Amino acid sequence: MSNVLLEARELHTYYGSSHILHGVDFCIHKGETLGLMGRNGMGKTTLIRSMLGLVKPRHGTVSVRGDVMTGGPTHRIARQGIAYVPEGRGIFPNLSVRENLQMAARAGVDGQRDWTFERVMQTFPRLAERINNGGGQLSGGEQQMLTIGRALMTNPDLLILDEATEGLAPLIVREIWRVIREIRDSGIATVIVDKNHAAVTSITDRSMIVVKGQVVFDGASTEVRNNPELIQKHLGV
Numbered sequence: 126m127s128n129v130l131l132e133a134r135e136l137h138t139y140y141g142s143s144h145i146l147h148g149v150d151f152c153i154h155k156g157e158t159l160g161l162m163g164r165n166g167m168g169k170t171t172l173i174r175s176m177l178g179l180v181k182p183r184h185g186t187v188s189v190r191g192d193v194m195t196g197g198p199t200h201r202i203a204r205q206g207i208a209y210v211p212e213g214r215g216i217f218p219n220l221s222v223r224e225n226l227q228m229a230a231r232a233g234v235d236g237q238r239d240w241t242f243e244r245v246m247q248t249f250p251r252l253a254e255r256i257n258n259g260g261g262q263l264s265g266g267e268q269q270m271l272t273i274g275r276a277l278m279t280n281p282d283l284l285i286l287d288e289a290t291e292g293l294a295p296l297i298v299r300e301i302w303r304v305i306r307e308i309r310d311s312g313i314a315t316v317i318v319d320k321n322h323a324a325v326t327s328i329t330d331r332s333m334i335v336v337k338g339q340v341v342f343d344g345a346s347t348e349v350r351n352n353p354e355l356i357q358k359h360l361g362v
């Protein structure tokens with residue numbers, strides 16, 4: 126049996142008449158960690174949205190565990206063990222931290238319940254201290270942690286993190302990287318989009334670089350790390 130979790134072939138996605146993705150191929154396997162990199166506006170988020178059924182690609186196919194599911198529906202793709210932490214935050218501000226987490230709880234595709242409320246509390250001690258606070262009362266960093274906690278409560282096989290550290294204070298950023306490492310080590314496959322290419326390439330097995338809606342690199346993260354020219358050309362500021 127193949128262990129590909131999520132795969133895309135030849136994706137072309139448009140917003141109105143703007144052609145954003147130009148034939149993108151993508152795949153991630155069980156337990157794999159993948160960095161998705163590229164400068165602003167190159168199409169990383171659009172690629173993720175195209176695979177999750179949040180925007181319908183005009184050409185190409187998306188398959189989840191080998192089943193073609195191009196264009197969604199998103200909830201069916203999520204039920205296949207794929208959790209998405211979008212840029213910006215997706216929590217319920219009027220519910221407490223506890224309620225936010227508990228309402229997301231479910232068993233994974235294979236019935237696994239590794240990520241319990243207690244384990245999320247252990248992973249995010251800061252959230253444990255705020256358990257009865259409303260989601261809206263949390264700092265930006267705590268809200269980001271709660272969003273990741275909610276995703277973990279679904280016991281996913283794949284977690285997609287889009288700019289999880291964006292705009293957060295250095296101390297919180299460090300804590301989020303620690304958590305991402307812990308998630309990776311627990312065996313959950315992860316796709317990590319982040320501007321910090323040094324952090325991304327040190328935590329992932331594989332990296333993809335997207336330039337103007339096309340994949341210009343797909344290979345070992347160590348190859349990116351050891352190639353300053355590649356970094357300068359496609360990722361440097």
Ligand SMILES: Nc1ncnc2c1ncn2[C@@H]1O[C@H](COP(=O)(O)OP(=O)(O)OP(=O)(O)O)[C@@H](O)[C@H]1O
Binds near residue numbers: 170
């Ligand atoms: N809803 C939308 N309608 C029209 N154009 C959009 C929309 N969302 C994104 N775009 C455009 O599509 C292109 C790709 O955007 P996308 O968000 O996928 O890039 P990105 O690589 O994720 O970069 P960023 O880090 O800035 O999010 C950009 O030119 C952006 O302006």
